[in-house]
Amino acid sequence: AQSVTQLDSQVPVFEEAPVELRCNYSSSVSVYLFWYVQYPNQGLQLLLKYLSGSTLVKGINGFEAEFNKSQTSFHLRKPSVHISDTAEYFCAVSRNTGNQFYFGTGTSLTVIP
Amino acid sequence: DAMVIQNPRYQVTQFGKPVTLSCSQTLNHNVMYWYQQKSSQAPKLLFHYYDKDFNNEADTPDNFQSRRPNTSFCFLDIRSPGLGDAAMYLCATSRDGSTSWTDTQYFGPGTRLTVL
Known part of the structure; x- marks a missing residue:
């Protein structure tokens, strides 16, 4: 079985400060990793995903994430956040066989002016 | 804009009264999914359609059913909703x-479902 752990349920950060949202997964097989964002009253949308290749993945809105196989992590980072980044962020994992797609419980990012 | 539409946004039903939630898409995508997300929990995959091929997650209760009459529409039927x-x-x-x-x-x- 797989699980996804988002260690922080809430992250407040001041505008223009850097932020890191943490995600760890458990799996004994190769996985695919995703970060989705949900703005208030909107559906989830993809920020970025890791399928293979370079472990540093760049996404939309200046976000990036690094796949670390030895630490089974896929942390999301942004060097300078904006008020508009206030949202719920979900890490997710899937694998290349079977009907399995798992989300984490989400991290609520609040950017403080 | 191409999009995924869910109606209604809020649905209230009574304990045990069947309810249907609707989803439509203008993206012409092959696959449609339904997730359940309870408060402060991760979205949980219930089932998905790959074209007309229905795929149920092993732990999805029998109380939940789905229909996909065509590419654009998919419905979630809850036969006897419980408070949970x-x-x-x-x-x-x-x-x-x-x-x-x-x-x-x-x-x-x-769609946020409330069961009274």
């Missing part, structure tokens, strides 16, 4: 799906 079924229900689509879960999923805004 109160949640946000998310519909999503992806272009292909094939046998690996690498595709980007496109989500609707969700």
Whole structure:
């Protein structure tokens, strides 16, 4: 079985400060990793995903994430956040066989002016 | 704009009274998904359609059914809602799906179900 752990349920950060949202997964097989964002009253949308290749993945809105196989992590980072980044962020994992797609419980990012 | 639409956004039903949630898409995607998201929990995949092929997650209760009459529409039927079924229900689509879960999923805004 797989699980996804988002260690922080809430992250407040001041505008223009850097932020890191943490995600760890458990799996004994190769996985695919995703970060989705949900703005208030909107559906989830993809920020970025890791399928293979370079472990540093760049996404939309200046976000990036690094796949670390030895630490089974896929942390999301942004060097300078904006008020508009206030949202719920979900890490997710899937694998290349079977009907399995798992989300984490989400991290609520609040950017403080 | 191409999108995923869920109606209604808020649904109230009574304990044991069947309810149907709707999802439509203008993306012409092959795959449609239904997720259940309870308060402060992760969205949980209930089932998905790859074209007309229905795929049920092993732990999805029998109380939950789905229909996909055509490419654009997918319905979630809850035959006898219990209090524990109160949640946000998310519909999503992806272009292909094939046998690996690498595709980007496109989500609707969700329907919040209240069971009285």
